[in-house]
Amino acid sequence: MVLDGVLNYDTNKDAIKIGIGIVDYLEKKGELRGGLIQYFDKSLTTSEESADMVIMIGIICGLQDFAAEFLLTQAYNHLKPGGKLVVSSSNDNMESTDPLVSFLIQHLGAKDDPFKGWGLNFRKKEVMEKLLQVAGFKDIEIFSDTDYPGKEHLSHDILFGVDTLPAEVFGYDHPGVPLRLPPKEVLDKGTPYNWIAVATKIPE
Numbered sequence: 001m002v003l004d005g006v007l008n009y010d011t012n013k014d015a016i017k018i019g020i021g022i023v024d025y026l027e028k029k030g031e032l033r034g035g036l037i038q039y040f041d042k043s044l045t046t047s048e049e050s051a052d053m054v055i056m057i058g059i060i061c062g063l064q065d066f067a068a069e070f071l072l073t074q075a076y077n078h079l080k081p082g083g084k085l086v087v088s089s090s091n092d093n094m095e096s097t098d099p100l101v102s103f104l105i106q107h108l109g110a111k112d113d114p115f116k117g118w119g120l121n122f123r124k125k126e127v128m129e130k131l132l133q134v135a136g137f138k139d140i141e142i143f144s145d146t147d148y149p150g151k152e153h154l155s156h157d158i159l160f161g162v163d164t165l166p167a168e169v170f171g172y173d174h175p176g177v178p179l180r181l182p183p184k185e186v187l188d189k190g191t192p193y194n195w196i197a198v199a200t201k202i203p204e
Helices: 012-027 065-078 092-097 099-106 124-133 154-159 165-169
Strands: 004-010 038-039 051-055 077-092 140-143 193-199
Touching: 012 038, 012 165, 051 065, 065 077, 065 124, 077 124, 092 099, 124 140, 124 193
Parallel strands: 004 038, 051 077
Antiparallel strands: 077 193, 140 193
């Protein structure tokens, strides 16, 4: 199958700038086909393009259920019959087992104001499934971010490494002590913090 294009929608101009910079960098290195990936300064809800796949990672985590349901319905309407949605959401395990990680994620970028940040909606698996059903999806599979098909085929660097591509693109270099991850035996314990759902739009 030949990939026709990847369309990215975002209303955050900084995010779009970073995305375009990464795409330009990879195109110049010959690692990405020119024109394959495009960015649009608008919401997915205002787009009119149909798609074979919609990917929503980290989009509904901070939304209340009624807003998440609206976006999932929009994604359903944009999909062609047989098209697939891949969507993630923070789960209740993060809230109950690792409050420090939960706090840090929600307050990234908040700096000195403890009342600013990105609130998370910690969903149970059955709530995630219900949201997708209400949006119109029928063929639904839900995995955790520590247990998903194909994980066993991924390299150690992909599973436990840190993506430095954005820093490389914009010429940043870490001036201090190298970032240290927990040892593999700790990471291998696999505490799941997110749901990853794959849902299909079944043709009528």
